[in-house]
Amino acid sequence: MAExxxxxxKDFSEWYQDVVLQARLADYxxxxxxxVIRPNGYAIWxxxxxxxxxxxxxxxxxxxxxxxxIPESFLKKEAEHxxxxxxxxxxxxxxxxxxxxxxxxxxxxxxxxINAMFSKWVQSYRDLPLLINQWANVVRWEMRTRLFLRxxxxxxxxxxxxxESAEEAEQEALKxxxxxxxxxxxxxxxxxxxxxxxxxxxxxxxxxxxxxxxxLQDRKxxxxxxxxxxxxxxxxxxxxxxxxxxxxxxxxHQTSWGVSTRLVGGLVMAHSDDKGLVLPPRVAATxxxxxxxxxxxxEDAKLFEVADRLADExxxxxxxxxxxxxxxxxxxxxxxxxxxxxxxxxxxxIPIRVELGHRDLEKLQxxxxxxxxxxxxxxxxxxxxAAIAADLELMQTELLQRARDLRKKNSxxxxxxxxxxxxxxxxxxxHSHWCERAECEAAIKEETKATIRCIPIEESDRLMPAxxxxxxxxxxxQSRGRVIFARSY
Amino acid sequence: MAExxxxxxKDFSEWYQDVVLQARLADYxxxxxxxVIRPNGYAIWxxxxxxxxxxxxxxxxxxxxxxxxIPESFLKKEAEHxxxxxxxxxxxxxxxxxxxxxxxxxxxxxxxxINAMFSKWVQSYRDLPLLINQWANVVRWEMRTRLFLRxxxxxxxxxxxxxESAEEAEQEALKxxxxxxxxxxxxxxxxxxxxxxxxxxxxxxxxxxxxxxxxLQDRKxxxxxxxxxxxxxxxxxxxxxxxxxxxxxxxxHQTSWGVSTRLVGGLVMAHSDDKGLVLPPRVAATxxxxxxxxxxxxEDAKLFEVADRLADExxxxxxxxxxxxxxxxxxxxxxxxxxxxxxxxxxxxIPIRVELGHRDLEKLQxxxxxxxxxxxxxxxxxxxxAAIAADLELMQTELLQRARDLRKKNSxxxxxxxxxxxxxxxxxxxHSHWCERAECEAAIKEETKATIRCIPIEESDRLMPAxxxxxxxxxxxQSRGRVIFARSY
Numbered sequence: 001m002a003e004x005x006x007x008x009x010k011d012f013s014e015w016y017q018d019v020v021l022q023a024r025l026a027d028y029x030x031x032x033x034x035x036v037i038r039p040n041g042y043a044i045w046x047x048x049x050x051x052x053x054x055x056x057x058x059x060x061x062x063x064x065x066x067x068x069x070i071p072e073s074f075l076k077k078e079a080e081h082x083x084x085x086x087x088x089x090x091x092x093x094x095x096x097x098x099x100x101x102x103x104x105x106x107x108x109x110x111x112x113x114i115n116a117m118f119s120k121w122v123q124s125y126r127d128l129p130l131l132i133n134q135w136a137n138v139v140r141w142e143m144r145t146r147l148f149l150r151x152x153x154x155x156x157x158x159x160x161x162x163x164e165s166a167e168e169a170e171q172e173a174l175k176x177x178x179x180x181x182x183x184x185x186x187x188x189x190x191x192x193x194x195x196x197x198x199x200x201x202x203x204x205x206x207x208x209x210x211x212x213x214x215x216l217q218d219r220k221x222x223x224x225x226x227x228x229x230x231x232x233x234x235x236x237x238x239x240x241x242x243x244x245x246x247x248x249x250x251x252x253h254q255t256s257w258g259v260s261t262r263l264v265g266g267l268v269m270a271h272s273d274d275k276g277l278v279l280p281p282r283v284a285a286t287x288x289x290x291x292x293x294x295x296x297x298x299e300d301a302k303l304f305e306v307a308d309r310l311a312d313e314x315x316x317x318x319x320x321x322x323x324x325x326x327x328x329x330x331x332x333x334x335x336x337x338x339x340x341x342x343x344x345x346x347x348x349x350i351p352i353r354v355e356l357g358h359r360d361l362e363k364l365q366x367x368x369x370x371x372x373x374x375x376x377x378x379x380x381x382x383x384x385x386a387a388i389a390a391d392l393e394l395m396q397t398e399l400l401q402r403a404r405d406l407r408k409k410n411s412x413x414x415x416x417x418x419x420x421x422x423x424x425x426x427x428x429x430x431h432s433h434w435c436e437r438a439e440c441e442a443a444i445k446e447e448t449k450a451t452i453r454c455i456p457i458e459e460s461d462r463l464m465p466a467x468x469x470x471x472x473x474x475x476x477x478q479s480r481g482r483v484i485f486a487r488s489y
Numbered sequence: 490m491a492e493x494x495x496x497x498x499k500d501f502s503e504w505y506q507d508v509v510l511q512a513r514l515a516d517y518x519x520x521x522x523x524x525v526i527r528p529n530g531y532a533i534w535x536x537x538x539x540x541x542x543x544x545x546x547x548x549x550x551x552x553x554x555x556x557x558x559i560p561e562s563f564l565k566k567e568a569e570h571x572x573x574x575x576x577x578x579x580x581x582x583x584x585x586x587x588x589x590x591x592x593x594x595x596x597x598x599x600x601x602x603i604n605a606m607f608s609k610w611v612q613s614y615r616d617l618p619l620l621i622n623q624w625a626n627v628v629r630w631e632m633r634t635r636l637f638l639r640x641x642x643x644x645x646x647x648x649x650x651x652x653e654s655a656e657e658a659e660q661e662a663l664k665x666x667x668x669x670x671x672x673x674x675x676x677x678x679x680x681x682x683x684x685x686x687x688x689x690x691x692x693x694x695x696x697x698x699x700x701x702x703x704x705l706q707d708r709k710x711x712x713x714x715x716x717x718x719x720x721x722x723x724x725x726x727x728x729x730x731x732x733x734x735x736x737x738x739x740x741x742h743q744t745s746w747g748v749s750t751r752l753v754g755g756l757v758m759a760h761s762d763d764k765g766l767v768l769p770p771r772v773a774a775t776x777x778x779x780x781x782x783x784x785x786x787x788e789d790a791k792l793f794e795v796a797d798r799l800a801d802e803x804x805x806x807x808x809x810x811x812x813x814x815x816x817x818x819x820x821x822x823x824x825x826x827x828x829x830x831x832x833x834x835x836x837x838x839i840p841i842r843v844e845l846g847h848r849d850l851e852k853l854q855x856x857x858x859x860x861x862x863x864x865x866x867x868x869x870x871x872x873x874x875a876a877i878a879a880d881l882e883l884m885q886t887e888l889l890q891r892a893r894d895l896r897k898k899n900s901x902x903x904x905x906x907x908x909x910x911x912x913x914x915x916x917x918x919x920h921s922h923w924c925e926r927a928e929c930e931a932a933i934k935e936e937t938k939a940t941i942r943c944i945p946i947e948e949s950d951r952l953m954p955a956x957x958x959x960x961x962x963x964x965x966x967q968s969r970g971r972v973i974f975a976r977s978y
Binding site for chain 1: 516518519520523524525526527528534535551552553554555556557558560563573576577578579581582583584585586591602605606609610615625626628630631632644659677710751824830836912
């Protein structure tokens with residue numbers, strides 16, 4: 001029997017680790033800070049890749065691959081960039097049994113090595129826009145790691161684009177932020193706030209960083225993706241120039257944007273429960289587990305026959321959520337009890353369980369159990385596939401709605417610093433005025449461990465209109481608007 | 490205008506580099522030995538990944554991801570393995586601004602780090618077989634590199650499996666060799682010889698290495714994939730044990746198998762010509778380029794209308810080769826001449842070019858040009874999609890046949906060492922007797938630069954029956970059969 005999962009209410013951190021390990025999403029590796037992504041976890045990442053990759057290609061981007069290693073001198077070409085990343089770098093100093101003349105940094109991100117190539121490929125406005133994406137591993141040496149959410153090595157995608165004008169680059173950064181938001185909500189069922197990072201939280205080397213922020217069940221925030229307007233910073237460092245329509249040489253305007261395997265951790269923390277993993281059907285490798293409740297009698301064969309037929313029918317049942325058919329598996333294991341199996345499927349997060357016993361067969365029905373609600377219902381066998389398709393759609397929608405409700409319930413207007421300090425202990429998003437001074441931001445972080453998650457950009461993400469005047473929650477100076485504070489991962 | 494491509498007959502090596510660079514498959518990077526895979530090249534790798542991944546999953550394998558870094562001590566646990574790989578390792582000695590206590594090797598292959606996890610996951614025969622695959626980058630420090638064929642960093646997949654018995658592991662190694670062969674021939678149109686590597690050519694740490702070997706247009710061999718029966722070597726080094734059906738603890742029996750981005754280089758060398766890239770349609774991102782031959786007159790609009798309609802129709806034309814429809818693009822560029830465009834599509838290897846001029850339109854026809862044969866034909870517009878589908882299938886088949894013919898024409902029975910030395914200069918596969926002694930193998934390599942590519946295992950790959958007795962081509966000692974010698978990449 002599997003170990004117990006710590007309840008969320010008792011220790012959210014322990015609960016998270018229990019779910020990740022027991023659902024066999026990942027495991028600790030013998031390499032400090034690096035994890036192993038096990039098949040159940042990797043299948044979620046593959047679903048994320050498939051969905052995002054299609055969206056990137058639909059918006060005109062092409063995949064490419066750049067070297068893992070970055071010469072140390074390249075990293076140093078953009079001053080803010082090297083300052084931000086150098087402390088986290090892993091460095092190769094010898095290779096092929098010889099000391100290297102120039103040390104090689106294992107990429108923490110690829111702006112520098114990619115600009116070294118862009119400066120060669122871009123010559124004319126005709127070469128623009130240049131819209132590239134890379135799926136890759138990156139390494140950032142972290143002191144305190146947590147499975148999926150913060151690991152020394154992680155998998156991600158990084159988009160890198162070049163444009164003729166500042167306006168175009170800004171549009172691209174916002175467009176990809178929009179892609180992330182739509183993906184996060186429709187695929188991962190994770191509602192996000194879109195916003196701008198403050199100067200102290202922005203990407204090292206960017207002009208402006210946009211982000212999507214999600215509230216998890218413990219009411220902490222997770223930065224789930226970022227999109228940067230890089231301006232001409234890297235272009236100037238690497239001489240990435242083009243001849244414009246008038247024949248003048250100009251630096252390109254750039255963006256970069258990325259999401260990573262931390263999304264898998266976010267998914268777990270957003271939807272799962274004390275029984276184990278809860279997955280939005282859209283990212284589930286297996287939508288349905290069909291469990292014949294055998295008795296060790298010859299008539300059991302009939303159960304498997306019906307189960308196999310249902311699996312076939314599901315495969316032919318295409319729906320918006322599973323355009324290539326609903327993926328099910330028939331449980332053929334005869335070693336374990338039905339109870340053990342139900343428990344196991346709850347742990348690994350199969351969205352719908354179908355129970356099929358001899359009594360069900362007599363009544364020409366099946367029992368459907370939805371993973372998120374745990375509600376059982378009896379459905380005529382002839383209607384089972386349609387009912388499952390409908391339930392999967394409903395589950396996807398309801399997970400998103402539940403997460404929206406959680407955020408709504410835990411978002412507050414806070415105008416007083418004493419109230420702020422009390423409220424932040426409960427968790428949630430605190431919408432407060434801020435004077436835009438880094439000193440106040442740092443003082444609040446120091447005192448409360450809360451950071452400014454973002455300056456929201458959509459009216460629907462605000463609790464008050466953008467132009468509402470006010471005074472900084474910390475220092476009382478004038479503020480141009482509210483920002484969102486929260487504790488975060 | 491693009492630069493000239495060196496003809497194959499003049500300098501095959503230069504020709505290869507010209508094609509790779511001018512078709513924009515890859516570029517040299519500022520990092521020694523590392524290349525950049527550009528979108529045109531990466532799209533081929535994506536097609537390879539898609540086709541292989543489906544085959545791996547159909548044979549019961551699951552994807553996972555293991556750390557990039559391997560503690561130095563792990564690599565040392567299997568004596569033969571470390572001896573083989575240590576000289577090629579890139580090593581991280583400091584990270585997070587501190588010297589590491591234990592150095593970390595950037596994975597050259599993952600048997601060791603994966604066994605560290607397998608030994609934790611495998612406890613019982615019920616956990617077997619364990620069938621894992623990983624898509625990843627690996628690093629092997631190479632002195633002499635060549636785009637795609639031999640680079641310091643490359644992308645690959647590595648399968649890693651555990652089994653209850655030696656027989657099962659052997660079957661798995663052979664099964665995956667079969668998957669590689671079928672894939673290589675039906676997708677890449679590259680006919681392969683399957684065989685066993687000699688001891689001196691086998692994977693460091695394996696009991697036995699199987700391989701697929703392809704003959705390229707310069708009549709050299711390329712090892713296109715390998716499948717290893719690892720026996721219990723790594724299991725013993727890492728204590729990967731299970732309780733068998735009788736309750737006894739036993740070491741698992743293992744395999745590993747891989748193919749890499751070198752396949753892209755193989756594809757180029759197998760099929761391309763002096764005009765540029767020739768791609769088997771199955772791996773082409775774009776099957777058809779539709780080029781309206783405009784005159785800068787208002788009637789041009791009609792050309793685009795017809796071109797767009799044909800593109801739509803092609804998208805709806807599913808065939809065995811393109812089950813999701815034929816992928817085409819309509820050329821809307823008005824800057825370049827038709828001649829320039831034709832040339833460009835030849836360089837980048839679009840399988841079929843459709844020319845559509847005003848005269849064609851009058852006659853309700855289009856002109857089809859197949860990239861490999863260069864043959865033009867006129868087809869009624871109403872039949873264009875069907876004709877294109879048929880031509881794509883034909884091109885795929887004929888590329889394979891042409892490569893088979895090349896191999897057949899350049900495979901020889903050679904029984905005399907003087908003849909061997911003369912023949913090897915011409916290139917080709919030399920089927921010769923060998924005494925199975927490493928000394929003779931090494932002497933032949935030293936004198937002729939030819940290596941034993943493999944001991945063929947299929948009757949159809951032999952020029953003489955397996956049991957044909959004979960004498961070693963080098964020393965005259967008795968031989969149990971012929972092996973295949975060739976110069977190789």
